[in-house]
Every structure is written in structure tokens, then in C-alpha cells.
Amino acid sequence: MTILDIIHTTTVDERVNQAITKAKANQSQLNAMVNFIDPSEQIKQLNNVSKDAKLYGLPIVLKDLVNMKGTLTTGSSKILENYVSPYNATITNKLIQAGAIIIGKSSCDTFGMGGTNMTAATGPVYNPYDLSRMSGGSSGGSAVLVASGVVSMAIGSDTGDSVRKPASFNNIVGVKPTYGRISRYGIIPYASSLDHVGYFTRNVFDAALILEVLAGRDDKDMTSLNSPVPEYSKNLSADLKGKRFGVMSNVLNAIKNPVVLKQFNTLLDQLKAKGAIIVDIKLNEDLMHAMLPTYYIIANAEATANHSNLDGLRFGMQQDGKDVEDIMTHSRTVGFGKLIRKRFVIGSYALFIENQEFLFRKAQKVRRLIVEDITKALSLCDALIAPASNQGALKINDTKTDQLSSEYLIAENYMALANFSGYPSMTLPFAYDEENLPVGINLTCIREAEQMMFNLALGIESCTKLKDQIKEVQS
Amino acid sequence: MNYETVIGIEIHCELKTKSKMFSSSPVSYGQAPNTSTNEIDLGHPGTLPSLNKNAVKQALKACIALNLEIDTLIRFDRKNYYYSDLPKGFQISQQFYPIGQAGFVDIETELGKKRIRINRLHMEEDTAKQYHVEDETWIDFNRAGIPLVEIVSEADIRSATEAQRYVEKLRTLLVYLEVTDGKMEEGSLRCDINISLRPEGTLPYGVKTEIKNLNSIANIEKAVKAEILRQSALLDSGQVVQQATRRYDDKLETTVLMRQKEGTVDYKYFPEPNIPPIRISNEWISEIKQTLPELPDVRYQRYLDLGLNAYDSQQLILNKDLSDFFDTVAKQTPYTKILANWCLSEVLAQVDQSQLEHKVINPEQFALLINHIGKQTISSKQAKEILPFIIKGEQYDAIVSRMNILQVSDSETLNALVLEVLNENPQSIIDYHAGKDKALGFLMGQIMKKSKGQANPVLSNQLVLEELNKRKA
Numbered sequence: 031m032t033i034l035d036i037i038h039t040t041t042v043d044e045r046v047n048q049a050i051t052k053a054k055a056n057q058s059q060l061n062a063m064v065n066f067i068d069p070s071e072q073i074k075q076l077n078n079v080s081k082d083a084k085l086y087g088l089p090i091v092l093k094d095l096v097n098m099k100g101t102l103t104t105g106s107s108k109i110l111e112n113y114v115s116p117y118n119a120t121i122t123n124k125l126i127q128a129g130a131i132i133i134g135k136s137s138c139d140t141f142g143m144g145g146t147n148m149t150a151a152t153g154p155v156y157n158p159y160d161l162s163r164m165s166g167g168s169s170g171g172s173a174v175l176v177a178s179g180v181v182s183m184a185i186g187s188d189t190g191d192s193v194r195k196p197a198s199f200n201n202i203v204g205v206k207p208t209y210g211r212i213s214r215y216g217i218i219p220y221a222s223s224l225d226h227v228g229y230f231t232r233n234v235f236d237a238a239l240i241l242e243v244l245a246g247r248d249d250k251d252m253t254s255l256n257s258p259v260p261e262y263s264k265n266l267s268a269d270l271k272g273k274r275f276g277v278m279s280n281v282l283n284a285i286k287n288p289v290v291l292k293q294f295n296t297l298l299d300q301l302k303a304k305g306a307i308i309v310d311i312k313l314n315e316d317l318m319h320a321m322l323p324t325y326y327i328i329a330n331a332e333a334t335a336n337h338s339n340l341d342g343l344r345f346g347m348q349q350d351g352k353d354v355e356d357i358m359t360h361s362r363t364v365g366f367g368k369l370i371r372k373r374f375v376i377g378s379y380a381l382f383i384e385n386q387e388f389l390f391r392k393a394q395k396v397r398r399l400i401v402e403d404i405t406k407a408l409s410l411c412d413a414l415i416a417p418a419s420n421q422g423a424l425k426i427n428d429t430k431t432d433q434l435s436s437e438y439l440i441a442e443n444y445m446a447l448a449n450f451s452g453y454p455s456m457t458l459p460f461a462y463d464e465e466n467l468p469v470g471i472n473l474t475c476i477r478e479a480e481q482m483m484f485n486l487a488l489g490i491e492s493c494t495k496l497k498d499q500i501k502e503v504q505s
Numbered sequence: 506m507n508y509e510t511v512i513g514i515e516i517h518c519e520l521k522t523k524s525k526m527f528s529s530s531p532v533s534y535g536q537a538p539n540t541s542t543n544e545i546d547l548g549h550p551g552t553l554p555s556l557n558k559n560a561v562k563q564a565l566k567a568c569i570a571l572n573l574e575i576d577t578l579i580r581f582d583r584k585n586y587y588y589s590d591l592p593k594g595f596q597i598s599q600q601f602y603p604i605g606q607a608g609f610v611d612i613e614t615e616l617g618k619k620r621i622r623i624n625r626l627h628m629e630e631d632t633a634k635q636y637h638v639e640d641e642t643w644i645d646f647n648r649a650g651i652p653l654v655e656i657v658s659e660a661d662i663r664s665a666t667e668a669q670r671y672v673e674k675l676r677t678l679l680v681y682l683e684v685t686d687g688k689m690e691e692g693s694l695r696c697d698i699n700i701s702l703r704p705e706g707t708l709p710y711g712v713k714t715e716i717k718n719l720n721s722i723a724n725i726e727k728a729v730k731a732e733i734l735r736q737s738a739l740l741d742s743g744q745v746v747q748q749a750t751r752r753y754d755d756k757l758e759t760t761v762l763m764r765q766k767e768g769t770v771d772y773k774y775f776p777e778p779n780i781p782p783i784r785i786s787n788e789w790i791s792e793i794k795q796t797l798p799e800l801p802d803v804r805y806q807r808y809l810d811l812g813l814n815a816y817d818s819q820q821l822i823l824n825k826d827l828s829d830f831f832d833t834v835a836k837q838t839p840y841t842k843i844l845a846n847w848c849l850s851e852v853l854a855q856v857d858q859s860q861l862e863h864k865v866i867n868p869e870q871f872a873l874l875i876n877h878i879g880k881q882t883i884s885s886k887q888a889k890e891i892l893p894f895i896i897k898g899e900q901y902d903a904i905v906s907r908m909n910i911l912q913v914s915d916s917e918t919l920n921a922l923v924l925e926v927l928n929e930n931p932q933s934i935i936d937y938h939a940g941k942d943k944a945l946g947f948l949m950g951q952i953m954k955k956s957k958g959q960a961n962p963v964l965s966n967q968l969v970l971e972e973l974n975k976r977k978a
């Protein structure tokens with residue numbers, strides 16, 4: 031059932047009330063919401079919106095990094111626990127203009143910094159497919175709210191794979207378009223050069239439709255793209271004839287899970303049967319191993335500067351102090367958790383004048399090389415394709431991960447390639463692992479090739495028949 | 506010992522723009538604190554900078570006038586430090602690729618023209634303004650985000666006078682370009698002066714101090730002189746100069762310590778990720794070049810060509826509002842020399858700078874006044890009495906008739922007056938013919954006195970001479 035179907039078969043009150051009721055009912059088990067927004071004023075304002083608006087009266091949630099005037103936007107952090115946005119993010123305006131009803135903010139890793147959603151100030155978000163498992167992150171709250179049938183669309187953000195990973199773990203569609211396609215104005219940042227606005231839906235058609243609403247030039251974001259926004263959903267085509275899928279052997283070799291691999295091969299066969307061509311791609315193995323450290327250096331360096339505004343002076347949580355400097359130091363010490371402080375230390379270290387050349391500058395050089403490599407690969411195919419993960423979501427208390435293994439360094443983190451390059455990338459449902467947990471498939475295309483990406487995804491969706499998946503949570 | 510002074514100057518100059526460097530907040534002065542701000546200026550989470558194109562244009566104008574090489578790829582960097590006047594915790598600046606590099610200006614010195622090299626000019630945003638009231642800190646964010654350029658000279662300056670001339674030259678240039686209002690007293694142009702001494706004839710630099718917070722051109726020379734004295738006294742007595750930031754105390758007439766410098770701060774500069782590099786076109790630059798206003802050096806030469814002397818020309822140039830006023834009036838009078846004198850004396854004495862800036866004096870009426878002085882149909886004493894009413898906006902003719910300042914030019918009346926005065930002062934006639942020119946002045950004075958200043962001086966003078974010649978015995 032697409033968003034258009036929902037809008038045509040229910041009333042605004044019905045769908046908004048149902049979403050809020052369900053979100054509240056699920057809250058104790060999923061812990062996905064940070065706060066609720068009373069929808070009545072927004073429903074009243076629908077008078078100013080055409081009935082044909084693409085998201086007319088559609089209940090949605092925003093990741094807790096998206097500013098909406100007059101609402102609490104905490105970034106799932108302590109330091110902004112009392113922060114009420116004084117302004118709207120550009121996408122908030124676009125969503126409201128398209129008729130969306132924002133029912134609340136969803137939990138995320140603090141400031142989007144994490145891949146587990148375990149670091150949210152309000153605690154972990156639980157996976158509806160197995161409540162003892164994590165949602166994945168950082169946009170975990172938004173992912174499980176879509177997966178559990180609360181809302182049919184939710185906003186996330188993606189700096190490494192923060193939309194596409196939780197989409198994989200929750201059997202839904204997660205999209206991160208080209209860098210600059212959706213304005214970042216008003217989204218609390220993690221790392222500006224890697225941050226993308228993304229979103230979750232339950233099918234490819236909705237994914238195409240939502241980008242029509244969110245995309246477009248915004249003068250308030252200088253990295254925003256000028257190109258016009260096509261009507262992706264009207265131009266959709268599932269025809270795979272002659273389409274070239276690039277299989278990255280580096281990623282495939284790093285995936286050790288036979289159950290996932292088997293289903294991946296089955297999918298490739300199905301694609302070939304539909305006339306697609308499978309191309310073997312070999313990326314530079316050294317660069318693939320350097321990818322994660324490169325990511326950490328750039329992301330943390332940018333993050334440490336991006337969050338220097340959080341000093342307790344003008345907004346947010348404020349601690350006492352004998353002078354302004356003292357207030358800043360105390361507020362930051364109390365307001366940031368240990369993990370975040372660790373990131374800031376790493377980021378600052380990489381920027382120190384004596385380290386900058388061999389850490390930060392070098393990471394930027396490696397990033398360029400990686401982008402050259404993936405650009406070359408995409409000249410040989412229409413999309414890179416690989417399972418989004420080696421397996422389904424991990425247990426909440428999992429500590430076994432070997433962070434130096436290829437499984438971790440590559441199979442679990444390669445999707446950051448699309449953040450380095452800014453290329454469009456999406457995950458959609460595809461398989462179940464040996465414990466019957468969902469694993470998604472990831473596509474990455476060349477810059478601004480969103481239409482191609484949606485078309486290929488629709489082709490895959492017609493093979494897997496996995497769409498509109500909802501995992502109800504018993505309350 | 507004799508020392509050579511080595512000075513380098515950094516100038517921070519607020520650009521004249523409608524809105525801020527990276528936000529649409531208005532740039533305005535004298536507004537209530539924290540009213541010209543928005544979420545960007547206050548560094549709210551999620552905000553992004555958007556570059557003000559007009560600020561770039563202003564910076565380009567400055568680059569052109571200062572002969573700087575322009576980098577047509579505009580890039581910005583983050584300068585990271587925590588301070589309560591810096592909302593984002595970093596300042597967007599141009600560390601790695603300044604918009605302008607390797608330029609110069611020429612200044613006048615006792616030994617003739619001297620070229621001062623300029624190392625760089627870069628764009629950045631201003632910080633908030635802090636007020637420390639007893640144990641409280643008040644912050645006004647209206648200033649946060651106002652566009653700035655920083656202009657860094659090479660250490661080519663060798664004396665207090667050169668330092669003053671350099672700042673004066675730059676300030677005048679930038680004001681003529683309408684890049685800034687250049688008001689040092691309001692902080693829209695601020696200079697930091699780095700100064701060190703070395704024994705004459707040696708090359709290594711001495712330890713430098715930095716003088717900040719200079720609020721007038723005049724104080725630059727005073728401050729530098731005082732600092733040279735202070736440093737040389739230290740060195741003469743075998744002590745060392747401490748690297749420090751100092752400020753000039755007007756009352757004590759010396760520099761005082763603000764803070765000791767402890768090594769260099771690591772600002773962890775890195776490229777600003779939210780502003781992609783922007784290529785500016787050569788067409789745009791040449792368009793700006795072609796539409797630059799008349800620069801002070803050109804105007805100075807024009808004044809010399811008009812017949813003004815060097816001193817008057819220079820004095821006019823230094824005050825752009827006054828000079829603009831001069832130019833407007835000069836179109837309506839042939840008496841440019843008188844006009845210049847009046848501008849530099851009576852106008853400066855009776856009109857304040859903000860009235861000049863807002864063009865309060867009606868140039869037509871002022872031109873009338875100058876023309877009457879030139880034709881000697883009024884005395885300069887009368888003119889001085891008329892001026893305040895012209896400043897108030899009255900018409901020349903109305904003032905003159907109300908004040909009963911009417912020139913007696915009727916030759917019959919004047920002749921009667923002349924005869925009367927000559928008859929009363931026979932000794933003066935003798936004196937005049939004996940070659941005492943003073944006698945003529947005395948007689949004229951008597952005529953003016955009797956006519957209550959209303960006798961046409963040119964005509965009266967002529968009549969007196971005629972009558973004196975008749976009476977040459």
C-alpha cells in the first residue's frame with residue numbers, strides 16, 4: 031500500500047490518530063519516540079494546503095536532529111535536552127507544505143554519532159523483529175516506527191550509513207540521495223561533508239515520491255544542488271533489461287554469512303533472468319581497509335568543530351560557573367557523554383597543527399582516492415550492489431565484534447563509500463538470515479542518478495516481492 | 506643605543522553591506538542589543554552559512570585598490586577556538602587561500618614616497634561585542650557575523666609617523682571605495698600594531714609587542730612613539746621586552762599591558778565544509794574595476810590642478826564627506842580657493858561630521874555665499890554671520906534681507922560717504938601721499954564703520970582712490 035493509497039482510503043484524523051495511538055502503545059517496547067507533537071494546529075493549517083498535496087494529512091516523524099519551530103529538538107543528547115527550536119529546517123517547511131503532519135521526534139544516536147542507537151539520551155531503541163536486538167542507527171527510532179507500522183514515512187539522516195543500515199535491520203526502504211539533493215539547513219549536524227538527509231519508506235514507489243517532496247535547491251545551504259527535481263515516482267520503470275549491476279568482490283569476500291550469500295546469489299540469478307548484466311568490480315583492497323579509519327578522522331574532526339556551538343551560553347542545558355568560560359566548560363563536561371567526548375578528542379587530535387598533515391589531510395587524500403575508485407567502478411555499471419550487512423541486527427548486549435576484521439571493516443561499513451562520494455545510495459528489503467532476521471540489499475549509483483537507482487530498486491522489489499513489510503509489536 | 510623600529514600592522518575593517526557575511530540579518534549600528542540577529546548569527550544547531558555576494562564584491566574592491574593579486578577561487582576555513590563572543594565556537598575565515606595577496610600602497614614620508622607591501626587581505630566574520638560590567642559579562646550579538654576584511658602589512662613600517670600615514674592612507678582609500686565607513690572610534694576600523702626594536706644596522710627582529718584598541722588615527726602616532734620609548738628604555742637598561750598585547754592609555758600617555766602571550770594558539774584551521782569553493786569570473790572583477798569611484802590620489806591631483814595648494818588638498822582628501830561637499834559646491838562657483846578655505850575653516854568649525862555625512866548643507870545656497878564673498882559684495886565677517894542660517898536650511902536671500910545686510914553700491918551715496926570721511930581725516934590724506942599705505946586701510950575702515958559694514962568695499966575703495974588722487978597737492 032503506497033502513501034497515495036493511504037491518503038485515498040483514510041481520513042486525516044483516522045490516520046493521524048492511528049499513528050499516535052500506535053506510537054504510544056509501542057513506546058514501552060520500542061522506545062522509539064523522544065517526544066510527541068500535538069497535531070491539532072498542523073491539521074488546522076491543512077486548510078492552506080491543496081487536497082492534492084503529495085503527503086496530505088500523512089502522519090510522519092522527524093529524526094530528533096530536525097528543527098521544527100516551537101518543538102523540542104534534543105539531538106537525543108543531554109546538552110540539548112531542553113532545546114526548543116526557534117526555526118524550521120528547510121525540509122520541515124517542505125514537508126508541511128506537502129501536507130505532512132509531524133507527530134513527533136524519533137530517537138537516534140546522540141547527534142547521529144553511532145550505528146547502534148544505543149547512545150541515545152533516552153536509551154536504546156529495540157528492533158521490532160526481535161526486541162532483544164538493536165534497531166541499528168543512528169536513525170533507529172525512525173526506522174522502527176516505519177517497520178512497526180506506526181508511520182509510512184520517517185525522516186532520518188545518514189553520515190556513514192545511518193539510514194541505510196537500520197533500514198536493512200528493519201526490512202524497510204532507506205534512501206540517501208546525492209549530497210546536496212536535499213537541503214541540510216536546520217538539521218543538527220554530525221559531519222558536514224558527509225551528512226545527508228535521508229528517509230525511510232516501506233516500498234520503492236514511496237521512496238521515489240518522497241524525494242520529489244524533499245529535494246530541491248535551497249539558498250540557505252550552499253552545498254545544495256541547482257538541478258531541477260524530476261517526478262521520480264511518475265517515471266518509475268522496473269525494466270532491468272541491459273541494466274548493469276556491479277558486484278564488488280571486496281565486499282562479497284568479506285561477507286562470511288552463507289545464508290546471506292546464498293540469497294544474494296539467488297537475487298543475482300533473478301536479475302539476470304530479467305535481462306540484467308552482472309559486472310565484476312574489484313575496488314582497491316588497501317583503500318577499502320583504510321575506509322573506516324578515514325571516515326572516523328574526517329567525521330570526528332568536523333564533528334568537534336560542528337558542536338563547539340554547544341556551550342550552554344545561548345541555548346541548551348547550562349551549568350553554573352564563576353565566569354562565562356567556567357559556564358562553558360561545566361556545561362560541556364556535564365552535557366556530553368564519554369563517547370562523544372572521545373570523538374571530540376580524536377577529532378581535535380587529527381586537526382592539531384603537528385598532526386594535521388598525516389591525519390586530517392591524509393584522510394582527505396585517501397577520501398579522494400576512494401571516490402576516484404568508486405567513480406571508475408560506476409563507469410562500468412549502473413549500480414553497485416551488495417548486501418547491506420553480513421547479518422541481521424545484533425543483540426543489545428553484543429560485544430563480540432572484532433573491529434579489525436574484514437567482516438567489520440568492509441562488510442559492515444562499506445556503505446560509507448556513498449558518503450565519501452556523495453553518490454545516491456539506498457537499501458531495500460531482500461533476505462532473512464539464519465535467525466530469520468531481515469537483511470537489506472544496497473544499491474549505489476553515480477551522482478544524481480536517483481531515477482536510475484529507484485528504477486533498479488523497483489526491479490529488485492519485483493524479484494524479492496518484499497514490500498510493505500510491517501512487523502507488528504504486541505502490546 | 507640607536508634602534509631601528511620595525512612595525513607591521515593588521516587592520517580589521519567592517520564592510521559596508523546591507524546584511525551579514527553569512528546570514529540575512531541586517532547590518533545596522535546603534536540598534537538595541539541583540540535585535541539584529543537570527544538563528545545563524547547566534548550559532549543555533551543546524552544552521553548553515555550562506556555567503557553574502559556583496560561582501561565579496563567589497564573585498565574585491567579593496568583588493569583592486571591595494572594592488573593585491575586576487576585568488577578567483579574563493580575558499581573559506583574554520584578557525585576553531587572557544588570564546589563567549591564566538592557563537593559557533595569557530596570563526597569562518599580564509600586562512601589557506603586569502604582572496605588577496607602580495608599588494609602594496611604608497612605613503613608620503615619626509616623622504617618622499619615609500620611603498621608599504623601588503624601581505625594579504627582575507628574575508629571573515631566579526632565576533633559579538635562584549636561588555637564587562639563589574640563581575641558580569643554582557644554580550645551583544647548584533648555585531649556577530651558582520652563582514653570583515655583583515656589586511657596584513659609586511660613589516661615595512663619604520664616609524665610612528667609612517668604607521669600613522671599607512672593607516673590613514675588605507676582608511677582613506679577604503680572610505681573612498683565605500684568599502685567601509687572607517688570609523689575607528691566606533692570600531693568599524695580597528696588596527697593592531699606589531700612593533701619591535703633592533704639595534705640599528707642589524708637584521709634579526711627583536712621581541713615584538715602588539716598594540717590593540719586604538720580608537721583614532723592621532724592615537725596611532727602617539728601610541729607607537731610611546732611604545733618605542735618604552736621598549737628602548739627597557740633595552741638600554743639591559744632588560745628584555747616581553748611578548749604581550751598592550752593598549753594605549755590616553756591619560757597616562759603610554760602603553761599598558763593587556764595580556765601576556767603564552768606561545769601560539771593552535772586554531773586547528775581546516776576547510777569550511779559548508780561552503781564549497783566558488784569560482785568568480787574575471788568579467789565580474791573587471792566590471793568592478795571599471796566602476797570604482799574616484800580614488801583619493803586621483804582626487805588629490807585634481808585639487809592641485811584646480812589651483813589648491815598641497816596642504817589644503819591633502820586636508821580635504823582626508824575628510825571624504827567634506828571633500829564631496831567641496832566638489833559639489835565647486836561646480837557652482839569660480840572661487841575654488843575661497844571655497845577650499847571656507848570648507849577647511851568655517852565649515853569644519855560650524856558643521857559637525859554627521860551633518861556633512863548626511864549632506865545637511867544646501868550646496869546652492871552655500872555657493873551663493875561663496876560667490877558673494879568672491880565678488881566682495883559681502884564682507885567675510887558678514888558671511889560668517891550668514892553661514893549658521895544656511896546650515897539651518899534658510900535661503901541666502903532671505904537671510905540677507907532679514908539681517909538687513911544690504912550692500913550700498915549706489916555711487917552717489919557712496920561718494921558722499923567718501924567725501925565725508927576724507928574731510929574728517931586730512932592727516933590720513935597727507936600720510937597716504939607720503940607713501941603710508943596703511944592710511945588707505947584706515948580710511949576704508951572709517952567708511953565701513955559709518956556705513957555699518959554695508960558699503961560695497963570694491964566700489965568704495967575705487968572711489969577713495971579717485972578722490973585721493975584728486976587731492977594730491
